[in-house]
Amino acid sequence: MTDVPELVPARMVNEFVYCPRLFYLEWVQSRFEDNADTVHGRYVHRSVDQGGGSMGVSSEDDPVRNARSVLVSSERLGLIAKTDIVEGLDGKVVPVEVKRGRPPKHGPAWEPELLQLAAIGLILRDEGYDCDQGQFYFASSRERTTVEFDDRLMQRVLDVVERLRHVAASDDPPPPLVDSPKCPRCSLVGICLPDETNFHTGRVDKAPRRLTPRDSAARPLYVTEQGARLGVSQRRVEVKVNREVVRSDRLIDVSQINLSGNVQVSTQLLHAAFREDIPVCWFSYGGWFSGIAHGMPSKHVELRRRQVAVAAQAGLPLARQMVVGKIRNSRTLLMRNSREPVEAAVQQLKDLASKAGETDSIESLLGLEGAAARSYFGSFGSMLKDDRLGTFDFDGRNRRPPRDPVNCLLSFLYALLVKDLTAVALSIGFDPYLGVYHRPRFGRPALALDLAEEFRPIIAESVVINAVNNGEVTKSGFVIRAGGVALEQSARRAVIASYERRLDHEITHPTYGYKITYRRVLEVQARVLAACMLGEIPEYVPFTTR
Structure with missing residues (x-):
């Protein structure tokens, strides 16, 4: 059994309810990959992530004034969260979570999102705020929905947190979902390999779906010109020979940087490559693979x-x-x-x-x-x-x-x-x-x-x-x-x-x-x-x- 941190992020409550394996891979093993949905989600959150506003005591003398990106926690509950928005309303506080899509037809939000918002409400209550409801703002449809924090919903959150901790304490991740419609849109599908894993373990007997991500548009950059120098300028990799730029590629279009023989690379480019998870590889002039540099090692x-x-x-x-x-x-x-x-x-x-x-x-x-x-x-x-x-x-x-x-x-x-x-x-x-x-x-x-x-x-x-x-x-x-x-x-x-x-x-x-x-x-x-x-x-x- 592994040690579990004292504070569970409310976002992990969302992940656990959506898929226990996703939760385990992301939180316990610290494995993450972006896809179009996660990138778009960060874009939607760009304003609230800047922070601002006032998160004082919820009273007439020191009211909450629409605080953004506020970190709140409760050691007693074992929960921590970064709220998108906390609004003051008639002496009470209302947490507002910003979501990229549209609300479901059957209710104010999907269950994973409901429980994440309720977990934030529990933390705010434990910190002494009067909080009996929360809201979602859906960016695609530009509408708000309201969730009442009743006792039944709050108890569901506590029950989920207890199960979540038990799963997190295990040495092994939960098995993948079987033939789930959730898998194709999951950013970790290429790491999880749900259908392939289920196929090998005999949990399913049909051929796996093609869920692994398509190849990235980025491609390796090879530099073989002796005496060339590589640097970075305005997020572009520049190759110079005799101080003249002979090639320029966007950083996002480069998956590797490969250098043969007497080729120099700047410290600034190395920093940029490490930040973007781009390995830099060196070959001798004769073609021997002689070294590789990369950012911090995997947390797995x-x-x-x-x-x-x-x-x-x-x-x-x-x-x-x-x-x-x-x-x-x-x-x-x-x-x-x-x-x-x-x-x-x-x-x-x-x-x-x-x-x-x-x-x-x-x-x-x-x-x-x-x-x-x-x-x-x-x-x-x-x-x-x-x-x-x-x-x-x-x-x-x-x-x-x-x-x-x-x-x-x-x-x-x-x-x-x-x-x-x-x-x-x-x-x-x-x-x-x-x-x-x-x-x-x-x-x-x-x-x-x-x-x-x-x-x-x-x-x-x-x-x-x-x-x-x-x-x-x-x-x-x-x-x-x-x-x-x-x-x-x-x-x-x-x-x-x-x-x-x-x-x-x-x-x-x-x-x-x-x-x-x-x-x-x-x-x-x-x-x-x-x-x-x-x-x-x-x-x-x-x-x-x-």
């Missing part, structure tokens, strides 16, 4: 606590599924793209995937993955277009540094994929360096590498195949130094563009059945992993395209 401490426990004691079942997903996706890619007979490799990969799903040790799993990689990369060249110059001849995997163009492309795209999964892991609340399969050695983001396993074939390696076969990169796009091969700047830009197009590609989710982009799939899979670690679903299901 319970996830990190469970992650430590799983990594220490129960990581094998998760690791098995990740490796099975990787081998199955490798097999599918080979079957779809090989220009030569590869039946022996395809059958071997099928057998190895089956064995990987049953192995009883990490050491055996490593051996099986290694055997699968040798078989797969032994046939990888069959998926590449014949090259008269031999530029893209492939004879197995090599790295640090890559010694041929194909391995150079693979290493760079793996770095981009791990970068994205590191950012996803941090945003969800994971420690990206504590994995269940890859060991946390040498500063590797082990968990991001774990999550990358099933996506290497269908994202990174698929991009290599398309870039080579479609002529997006040619021999002139590579630089050879001391036996190592690196991408030339224009080729690097072409590969990044191809990678981003792949992330935007929309597919049918093999488990849930709805359309989703690879960009969103990365987040959904990480949240499925989190749900598994938290014990909300029984097992981790990898993303496989066949």
Whole structure:
């Protein structure tokens, strides 16, 4: 059981009545996401949030004069609230809550809003004010409705607060609502994954609805020009070369800032990026993912606590599924793209995937993955277009540094994929360096590498195949130094563009059945992993395209 704060915000009474799971995620786990409704709600509240007026003693000598944004609390009741407006009327006070929509046809407000307003009335009474009613102002219809604070309503509030505290004291959140019409408009639906969670736990047997939020219009910003400097001006990210602005993007249109090699970034831009939850990622000139900066870490401490426990004691079942997903996706890619007979490799990969799903040790799993990689990369060249110059001849995997163009492309795209999964892991609340399969050695983001396993074939390696076969990169796009091969700047830009197009590609989710982009799939899979670690679903299901 967890400790519950002495004072419960009245707004949390609203959330609890609407959905206990929403309340738990938002208050206990401090997880929140904006959507159009929450942003509009803040806009509607912009005037009352500025405060003002006088909140004195409710009497003829010192009356209340329409106070705005007033913080009131009662230790005896265990409640606290920030009231939108408190009006004085004939020696009494009337709390007024501002709402963005319209009143329901059946009454003055919906039940969650009624109980929130009544909780404010209880606090005002406990502070000595005469308060026997409250009001709602609905911004869309510009009308007011009145609520009488009778004993029955006030007792309902106290009963809800008692139940709320009991739920908040639990170590586990309540289960999601089942097929609820509330879920599509909830701002936390992408965190909660209600239909997906219910599907995995067997609470429902039909395919989940497509509730996860659409991809944001914001996109990663990549800066590869050596000597470039990045700053912020009037909420725009500016890229300067030789003191001349060569690119300017609105901050809200940027989801990541990625810097390659000798590129500078201002402190002011870092502050703005942290404030807007925009990660800043650094790559070496050769394409190695070398660092990430972000704002304060997620407040989802319970996830990190469970992650430590799983990594220490129960990581094998998760690791098995990740490796099975990787081998199955490798097999599918080979079957779809090989220009030569590869039946022996395809059958071997099928057998190895089956064995990987049953192995009883990490050491055996490593051996099986290694055997699968040798078989797969032994046939990888069959998926590449014949090259008269031999530029893209492939004879197995090599790295640090890559010694041929194909391995150079693979290493760079793996770095981009791990970068994205590191950012996803941090945003969800994971420690990206504590994995269940890859060991946390040498500063590797082990968990991001774990999550990358099933996506290497269908994202990174698929991009290599398309870039080579479609002529997006040619021999002139590579630089050879001391036996190592690196991408030339224009080729690097072409590969990044191809990678981003792949992330935007929309597919049918093999488990849930709805359309989703690879960009969103990365987040959904990480949240499925989190749900598994938290014990909300029984097992981790990898993303496989066949």
